[in-house]
Amino acid sequence: MKEAHNVEGLESTPKIPVGIDGFEYLTDGGLPKGRAAYVVGSSGTGKTIFGVEFLYRGITLFGEPGVFVTFEERPEDIVRNMKNLGWDLGKLISEEKFRFVDASPDSTPCEVVGTYDLSGLLVQVEHAIQALGAKRAVLDSVGALLYQFENPALVRRELFRLADSLKAFGVTAILTGERLEEYGPISRFGTEEFVADSVVVLRNVLHEEKCRRTIQVLKIRGQSHLKGEFPFTITGNGISVLPLSAIRLSQESSNERLSTGNAELDRMTGGGIFKDSVFLVSGPTGSGKTLMSTIFANEGCRTGEKVLLLAYEESREQLLRNAQSWGMDFQAWETQGLLKIVCEYPEVMGLEDHLLAIRRQIEQFRPNRMVMDSVSAMERVATVRNFREFVIGLTSFVKQERVCSLMTSTTPQLSGGESVTETHISTITDIIALLRYVEIAGELRRGLAVIKMRGSQHDKTVHEYTIDSTGLNVGERFRNIDNILLGVPKVSGPSESDQLEGMFKPEASVPGATT
Amino acid sequence: MSISLKLFVAGRTGIGAVAERNLHNLVGPLGSGVEVEIIDVLEHPALAARDHILATPAVVRIAPPPRRKVIGDLSEQDLVLAQLDLMRVPDERTHTAQTEVVHERGA
Numbered sequence: 001m002k003e004a005h006n007v008e009g010l011e012s013t014p015k016i017p018v019g020i021d022g023f024e025y026l027t028d029g030g031l032p033k034g035r036a037a038y039v040v041g042s043s044g045t046g047k048t049i050f051g052v053e054f055l056y057r058g059i060t061l062f063g064e065p066g067v068f069v070t071f072e073e074r075p076e077d078i079v080r081n082m083k084n085l086g087w088d089l090g091k092l093i094s095e096e097k098f099r100f101v102d103a104s105p106d107s108t109p110c111e112v113v114g115t116y117d118l119s120g121l122l123v124q125v126e127h128a129i130q131a132l133g134a135k136r137a138v139l140d141s142v143g144a145l146l147y148q149f150e151n152p153a154l155v156r157r158e159l160f161r162l163a164d165s166l167k168a169f170g171v172t173a174i175l176t177g178e179r180l181e182e183y184g185p186i187s188r189f190g191t192e193e194f195v196a197d198s199v200v201v202l203r204n205v206l207h208e209e210k211c212r213r214t215i216q217v218l219k220i221r222g223q224s225h226l227k228g229e230f231p232f233t234i235t236g237n238g239i240s241v242l243p244l245s246a247i248r249l250s251q252e253s254s255n256e257r258l259s260t261g262n263a264e265l266d267r268m269t270g271g272g273i274f275k276d277s278v279f280l281v282s283g284p285t286g287s288g289k290t291l292m293s294t295i296f297a298n299e300g301c302r303t304g305e306k307v308l309l310l311a312y313e314e315s316r317e318q319l320l321r322n323a324q325s326w327g328m329d330f331q332a333w334e335t336q337g338l339l340k341i342v343c344e345y346p347e348v349m350g351l352e353d354h355l356l357a358i359r360r361q362i363e364q365f366r367p368n369r370m371v372m373d374s375v376s377a378m379e380r381v382a383t384v385r386n387f388r389e390f391v392i393g394l395t396s397f398v399k400q401e402r403v404c405s406l407m408t409s410t411t412p413q414l415s416g417g418e419s420v421t422e423t424h425i426s427t428i429t430d431i432i433a434l435l436r437y438v439e440i441a442g443e444l445r446r447g448l449a450v451i452k453m454r455g456s457q458h459d460k461t462v463h464e465y466t467i468d469s470t471g472l473n474v475g476e477r478f479r480n481i482d483n484i485l486l487g488v489p490k491v492s493g494p495s496e497s498d499q500l501e502g503m504f505k506p507e508a509s510v511p512g513a514t515t
Numbered sequence: 516m517s518i519s520l521k522l523f524v525a526g527r528t529g530i531g532a533v534a535e536r537n538l539h540n541l542v543g544p545l546g547s548g549v550e551v552e553i554i555d556v557l558e559h560p561a562l563a564a565r566d567h568i569l570a571t572p573a574v575v576r577i578a579p580p581p582r583r584k585v586i587g588d589l590s591e592q593d594l595v596l597a598q599l600d601l602m603r604v605p606d607e608r609t610h611t612a613q614t615e616v617v618h619e620r621g622a
Contacts, residue, residue: 106567106584108575111598114534114587119525120556120568127560149570 013222016172019057020050022241026217026226032197034170035221036163040177041202046213046234047176049085050202051138052078053238054174056087059097064135067099067128067171069121072144075100085238099128105148118149118158122165129169137171143178159195197221203229207383212350215241231389233352240356242393258369258404261299262292264474265433268450268459273431276402277454278395280375280425282409283435287446288467289408290314292433293371294323295472296406301333305368308361308403311343312377319343326471340365346381351390354378359397367403374408375425391425430454438464440481447478518601519550519578525571526557530588534572537589541596549601576600 015030024030031037041047055066070078078100079089092098101124129137139145139162146155159175166173175196179185182203199218204211214229232241257272260279266272273279279296281289293309300307311319319341323330333339342361346354362370372394379387398405407429426432432452438445449462461477522538524531535553542549556563556571566575570586576599585598596602 101564102567103569108567108582108584109598110584110586111594112587113585113594113598114537114590115530116570116572116587117525117530118570120523120563120571120573123525123556123560124564124569127564 015223017062018054019061020053020239020241022230022232023215023239026215026230026241027198027220028224028226031172032220032223033172034167035197036166036173036175036195037198037200037220038175038177038196039200039202040179042179042182042204045202045204046239047202048073048078048140049082049234050200050239051140051174051176052082052087052089053085055098055136055138056082056089056092056238058136059092065097065099065132066136066138067101067125067132067134069101069103069125069137069139071103071139071148072105072141074104075102085236087238096132099132099134101125101128103145103148105144117154118162121158122162125162126165126169129166129171134169135171137166137173139173139175141176141178156195163195198223210350210382210386212386213352231352231386233350233356235353235356242352242355259299259303260292261295261302262472262474264463265292265448265450265472268448268463268474269431269453270456270458273404273453274455275404276399277404277430278398278428279404279406279431279433280409280429281406281433281435282411284411284437287435287437288465288472289410289435290322290373291326291467291472292435293373293406293408294319294326294328297339297369297371298323298328298330298333300369300404301336301338304338306337306365307333307339307369307371308365308367309339309341310358310361310370310372311341312346312372313374314343316341316343325469340367346377351378351382351386355390355393355397358394362397362401362403370398370403370405372405372407374410376408376410388425391428395425395428426452435465438478438481448474516579517548517550518576519552520599521552521554521566521575521577523554523556523563523566523568523571523573523575525555527555531555531572533588533590534574537592537595538574541589541592542601545601574599 013032013035015027016033017024017030018027039047039050052068055068058064058066068075068078082089089098093100101121103121103124125137128134139159142155142159145159146152149155163173163175179201182205198220201216201218203214203216205214213232213234215232216229217225217227219225230241232239234240256275258275259266259272260269281292283289290313297307297309309319314322320330330339330341334341340361344354349357375391378390382390395405407425409425430452431450431454434447434449434451436447436449438447446465446467447462448465449460450458451460452458463474463477465472465474467473520538520542522535524534527535538551542551554562556568562568568575572588573584573586574589574595576583581600583599585595589595
């Protein structure tokens with residue numbers, strides 16, 4: 001019979017940081033120290049990588065040796081696979097920081113005659129932990145152990161015994177396990193999760209032909225944690241969790257303004273755009289968005305700023321050639337290290353991977369400005385939710401890093417029309433400029449308006465603009481024409497105020513003044 | 516050439532002791548043709564690792580081939596003998612296996 005325990009003066013369980021990028025946000029600081037966590041997922045969700053990274057970061061970041069007990073894969077295969085992530089487990093083994101317990105299936109034919117237990121396994125694990133002074137352990141995977149010893153009750157009992165032993169050694173452990181459905185029962189056999197204090201679910205969901213990896217902290221006994229699924233990705237360096245809700249709206253804002261590269265547009269925005277703003281340029285194909293982003297990039301380089309140009313719709317050669325035709329030498333900027341052009345097909349990876357790749361570019365290149373041409377290209381290869389998360393993640397990051405960003409967005413119809421992109425991101429962006437075709441008396445003309453400029457006065461009129469070999473020329477506002485942006489333009493007669501104005505000599509126009 | 520077996524137990528008490536006794540009863544009648552080495556994994560964990568011993572008790576036929584394993588308390592002799600391929604004891608003179616009824620089995 002168990003004795004009544006003395007429960008006075010007990011402290012709450014301390015946490016240990018896992019060391020996997022972004023995971024600490026989900027667990028509010030880490031996993032309970034000296035306890036077991038159960039990481040479950042269907043085939044191919046990254047459980048083994050999670051386990052190895054848990055040990056790898058434990059060693060390299062926190063100096064905690066680790067033991068990896070493998071019930072399925074051979075140690076040599078794991079070492080080879082992890083080389084792809086740049087992790088040299090062989091070296092850590094020779095340094096006595098990492099050790100395998102090879103519990104993978106033995107090829108020796110084996111029969112069961114009578115009762116047995118898994119003391120052999122426990123002894124091997126305890127021996128390895130003591131030899132290394134290990135503080136972390138991984139058991140990969142429970143299902144494979146059940147496959148070797150087809151006795152669920154026995155395996156469960158022995159797992160409890162093993163977990164107790166690990167706890168006695170003060171080892172924080174991760175057990176991995178399989179499940180068959182992404183949104184079904186937690187685990188295959190329905191019992192494994194009760195051995196553990198924490199349960200983490202990895203998913204790889206196929207939705208509209210796109211694969212999306214998510215991680216969910218289902219429970220941590222005695223501790224708060226973020227609820228729900230969060231996207232993660234496996235990069236060339238390990239796992240990266242992207243907890244968007246952890247990004248706080250706490251950016252300080254800047255009063256400094258930058259030039260768009262076009263004097264008239266600067267005027268329309270009330271003196272240029274703020275340094276930490278996100279500028280959305282929207283228009284149908286051929287309306288001049290790429291030109292505007294080219295001018296914006298050029299202006300940055302011209303003033304000695306670094307510019308990162310993300311091109312998803314044109315090749316580098318096309319971009320250089322087009323810029324050259326407007327008298328802008330992108331090649332020179334590149335040579336001087338002021339311009340970095342990244343061209344990608346959006347289809348090559350999922351949006352989470354794109355977001356990470358862009359963040360890495362920004363962290364390495366440290367640009368002052370960024371151009372994304374176009375953000376609609378990303379929208380086309382993702383679900384609505386994915387895309388919105390991507391835009392939030394990207395805009396939060398560029399604001400945090402004080403990178404003045406311009407994003408182009410393609411409207412579906414030539415006359416404008418509703419763009420799904422804009423529905424989602426217009427509230428997030430700070431400045432919106434619309435480029436539209438205007439049909440007047442059988443002629444196709446162009447109209448430009450700044451319809452939003454957070455934090456500043458701006459010109460609220462629609463101006464005509466032209467594109468020629470000299471670039472973008474913003475002209476006078478359209479007069480006597482209604483519905484340029486909102487529908488079919490209609491010529492109206494001169495207004496009474498205009499008629500009166502025409503009777504006197506016109507004064508020089510004042511910025512921001514409306515008639 | 517004799518058959519060598521290794522019996523892995525976790526401590527010399529409990530089911531380890533039962534297995535040890537059962538194995539002794541089983542191979543005794545087979546004479547000097549079978550050698551048994553008893554290994555306590557609690558004393559020698561490295562030896563458990565070397566032979567991939569997860570479950571105990573476990574008896575492994577080491578040599579000559581075929582390599583075979585039985586886990587459990589070895590309570591049913593027929594099954595153990597069959598699995599470890601001990602039904603035929605090799606003749607030392609001619610080095611060939613002879614089919615020989617081990618008349619003491621089941622005793």
